[in-house]
Amino acid sequence: MKIITNLTFLLLIIASCSQPKNEEKQAETTGGFPEQAKDMVIYEVNVRQYTPEGTFNAFAAHLPRLEELGVDILWIMPIQPIGEKNRKGGLGSYYSIQDYTAVNSEFGTMEDFKNMVEEAHKRDMLVILDWVANHTAFDHAWTEIEGYHNTDSLGNVTWPEGTDWTDVADLNYDNMDMQNDMIEALRFWVKEAEIDGYRCDVAGFVPMEFWNRAKDSLDVEKDLFMLAEWDEPKMHEDAFHMTYGWGLHHYMNEVAKGEKNADSLVSFIKKDLERYPTDAIRMNFTTNHDENSWNGTVFERFGDGHKAYAVFAFTAQGMPLIYSGQEAGLDERLAFFEKDTIEWGDVKYQDFYASLIDLKKNNPALYNGEYGGQPEFVDVGNPMVIAYSREKEGNRVDVIINLSDDVQSVSIPESWNFSDVFRGAQVSASITELQPYQYFVGSKSAGNE
Structure with a gap:
């Protein structure tokens, strides 16, 4: 059962009587989330490593390029001050939060962050903030409040059980005062910086009752987009619109190996x-901050097939993610606890990812969730080649990908006859083999043959 405080209930009533102007405008043009996100692509921003300066202002200079790339949601990794007690490495983990309502001075000021959000909004981009609700730094002020954290038999604050996260203190969600303070911290960034949602770290470690309660409270402020770093259907009961496709990602890595x-x-x-x-x-x-730093770059995990697997991630189902530097061919594991600037060079894959995003936005068959078509898989007679079609209201996309580093024979359906959107090659049953990691994508819009 959802727990709603008297204050929250009162605010919900007030909100129903007086809807903010920005929400009125949004309601006129969309059904809110998740519908508003039906054709969106998300981009993860690692502020520390994005530029030599590692600041909000330096990152903001990349916004015009990201607008050209076509991304819609900027997921900003945690921006709060990082704990010093039990810190790992020289700079520490972004996910060791010392103060939920402050800005890490290494990144800039609160005004700098707010200006960055404003500039993103001018380009019709949403900004969601990475939120660490499961734990704090060991020198967070809440560690001094009895009952806010879990403790061992001697009364010592502990790190999350079953992990090696020795730099963070595990929060106690049996404590309703702590929950209330956490909700107020979440509301702070919506009110103060006008962010558009949250990416919630290890969301499954936190009780669903809290997330549902927090979402009820946040809805008073704004219609927010909520992403859970978790892979379970229960996350969609109320609080979250999007969840991680961890399972599919792990399968992709295993196919590549x-x-x-x-x-x-x-x-x-x-x-x-x-x-x-x-x-x-x-x-x-195909990558994110965890995969890159701990499991390897896309080149380590997918080799020459990194583009083929990216095509699959963009076209099979759901919303695709691009990680900082992916469009530049990031070929190193970025240090997690130290400064390690991304080398951008000529951003050699910008056009490739821009073409994938353009394809997604211009064909409703590729829309996210229920707004796009479900994949209908096609047997082409080879277990190393995946082929499928997606259709929605007369719009159609056909995809065939060789996911191996060998030439593979295929039997393409007689009904398939399209021009590949990437190279213009004509694809039909006359093609009987695919080169290593070769892929073809056909796109047809309603009313056009």
């Missing part, structure tokens, strides 16, 4: 579509 084949991806997606509610948006990716 030759441990699974493309048929396993088909089976996984079919089961995933059955497990999750129709309005759930699933986030798919």
Whole structure:
């Protein structure tokens, strides 16, 4: 059962009588979230590593390029001050929060952050903030409040059980005062900086009752987009619009290593579509900050097939994610606890990812969640090649991808006859083999043959 404070209930009543102007305008043009996010692409911003300066202002200079890339949601990794007690490395983990309502001075000031958000909004980009609700730094002020954190038998504040996160203190969600303070901290950034939502770190470690209660309170302020770093259907009961496609990502890595084949991806997606509610948006990716730093770059994990797997992540289902530097061919594991600036060079894959985003936005068959078409898989006679079509209201996309580093024979359906959107090649049943990591994508809009 949801727990709603008297204050929250009163605010909900007030909000229903006097809707903010920005929400009135949004209601006129969309149905709010998740519908508003139906054709969006998300981009993860690592402020520390994005530029030599590692500041909001320096990152803001990249906004025109990101606008050209076509991304819609900027997920900003945690920006709060980082704990010093039990710190890992020289600069510490972004996810060790010392003060929920302050800005890490290494990144700039609160005004700098607010200006960055304003500039993003001018370019019709949403800004969501990474939120660490499960734990704080060991020198967060809440560690001095009895009952706010979990403790061992001797009364010492502990790190999260079953992890090696020795730099963070595990919060106690049995304490309602702590929950109330956490909700107020979430409301702070919406009111103060006008952010548009949250990406919630290890969301499954935190009780769903809290998330649902927090969402009820946040709805008073603004219609927010909520992303859970978790891969369970329960996250979509109320609080979250999008969840991580961790399972599909791990399968992709295993296919790339030759441990699974493309048929396993088909089976996984079919089961995933059955497990999750129709309005759930699933986030798919070939990399993110965790994968890059701890498991390797896309070149380490996918080799020469990194583009083929990106095409799959963009077209199979759900909302695709691009991580900082991915469009520049980031080929190093960025240090997690130190300064390690991304080398941008000529941003050599900018056009590739821009073309994928353009394809997604211009064909409703590729829209996110229930707003796009579900993949209908096609048997082309080879377990290392995946092929599928997606259709929505007369719009159609056909995709065939060789997910291996070998030439593969294929039997393309007689009904397939399209021009590849990337290279213009004509794709039909006359094609009987695909080169290593070769892919073709056909796109047809309603009313156009």
